[in-house]
Amino acid sequence: MSVKSLQGRDLLELADLSAAELKNLLQFAADLKSGIKKPTCRKVLGLLFYKASTRTRVSFSTAIYQLGGQVIDLNPKVTQVGRGEPISDTARVLDRYLDILAVRTFKQEDLETFAHYAKIPVINALTDLEHPCQILADLLTIQECFGQLSGKTIAYLGDGNNVVHSLLLGCALSGVSIRIATPADYQPDRAIVEKGKAIAIDGAEIIVTSDPVAAVEGVHALYTDVWASMGQEDLAEERIPIFQPYQINSTLLSHADPEAIVLHCLPAHRGEEITDEAIEGKQSRVWDQAENRMHAQKALMASLLGTD
Numbered sequence: 240m241s242v243k244s245l246q247g248r249d250l251l252e253l254a255d256l257s258a259a260e261l262k263n264l265l266q267f268a269a270d271l272k273s274g275i276k277k278p279t280c281r282k283v284l285g286l287l288f289y290k291a292s293t294r295t296r297v298s299f300s301t302a303i304y305q306l307g308g309q310v311i312d313l314n315p316k317v318t319q320v321g322r323g324e325p326i327s328d329t330a331r332v333l334d335r336y337l338d339i340l341a342v343r344t345f346k347q348e349d350l351e352t353f354a355h356y357a358k359i360p361v362i363n364a365l366t367d368l369e370h371p372c373q374i375l376a377d378l379l380t381i382q383e384c385f386g387q388l389s390g391k392t393i394a395y396l397g398d399g400n401n402v403v404h405s406l407l408l409g410c411a412l413s414g415v416s417i418r419i420a421t422p423a424d425y426q427p428d429r430a431i432v433e434k435g436k437a438i439a440i441d442g443a444e445i446i447v448t449s450d451p452v453a454a455v456e457g458v459h460a461l462y463t464d465v466w467a468s469m470g471q472e473d474l475a476e477e478r479i480p481i482f483q484p485y486q487i488n489s490t491l492l493s494h495a496d497p498e499a500i501v502l503h504c505l506p507a508h509r510g511e512e513i514t515d516e517a518i519e520g521k522q523s524r525v526w527d528q529a530e531n532r533m534h535a536q537k538a539l540m541a542s543l544l545g546t547d
């Protein structure tokens with residue numbers, strides 16, 4: 240069954256979910272993936288993406304089709320919001336046509352404006368601050384690999400960005416300890432780290448360090464993301480030498496648990512944050528992780544839409 244308490248709500252940040260809701264959502268996603276559950280809903284999803292996307296765009300589209308619904312691509316380049324129509328106006332109009340809206344944008348405040356003016360469920364499909372849908376898939380992948388989440392430890396290496404913000408909150412709510420290794424000037428937002436510590440269950444710890452080797456010692460999963468996110472392309476070149484010690488490669492991997500898995504939200508820059516060997520190696524689970532975007536978002540949409 241879908242997660243009843245989520246009906247009609249938004250998902251703007253990972254911590255919009257309680258620990259119990261997250262657990263139930265991941266179980267629902269697993270049941271959808273295995274085929275135990277086959278909910279249907281003839282609803283219309285809008286995708287409003289101000290940034291590029293392959294996985295999120297296609298996994299949301301496929302998920303709503305498989306639920307029996309339809310998708311409309313509201314590319315800002317060809318809709319009036321891209322020409323300056325206020326978000327508040329666009330949101331109120333879209334609310335009259337659509338059943339659910341996924342937005343990928345820069346500022347979290349813009350996403351919040353969409354959610355404020357649209358009464359339908361609004362989903363964060365990535366902002367500069369968070370990427371909660373990604374983390375639903377990541378947690379589903381870790382759960383599949385190890386049979387449980389609570390008590391596991393994950394290391395995130397690289398930039399203190401949107402992905403690690405949602406990851407640390409998702410880990411906290413799932414009882415997963417996380418060690419975040421970044422260069423000193425690229426740590427995650429302190430307020431989000433503190434929020435993670437406040438909501439952590441089952442003794443899950445959040446450690447922020449600049450020591451990549453200490454971070455990966457004995458962990459069950461290693462995770463990385465690009466060193467320069469969308470919108471930071473100008474900074475990519477100068478960051479390479481700063482982030483080099485945080486690259487996931489066979490040397491760093493040798494410090495982790497021998498059964499550790501390697502995760503990356505993709506797209507990857509091979510030879511930068513991860514080596515070709517590590518992403519193609521037997522410990523890599525990146526393709527399962529990418530597939531799980533669809534199952535997790537199907538569970539999310541079915542729950543927000545109140546479908547059984």
Ligand code: CP
Pocket residue numbers: 291292293294295296365373504505506
């Ligand atoms: N991981 C992720 O969100 O990929 P896309 O940017 O391709 O959607």
Ligand code: NVA
Pocket residue numbers: 365400401402464465467468469504505506
């Ligand atoms: N941190 C990356 C994630 C891409 C899926 C970005 O925001 O570009």
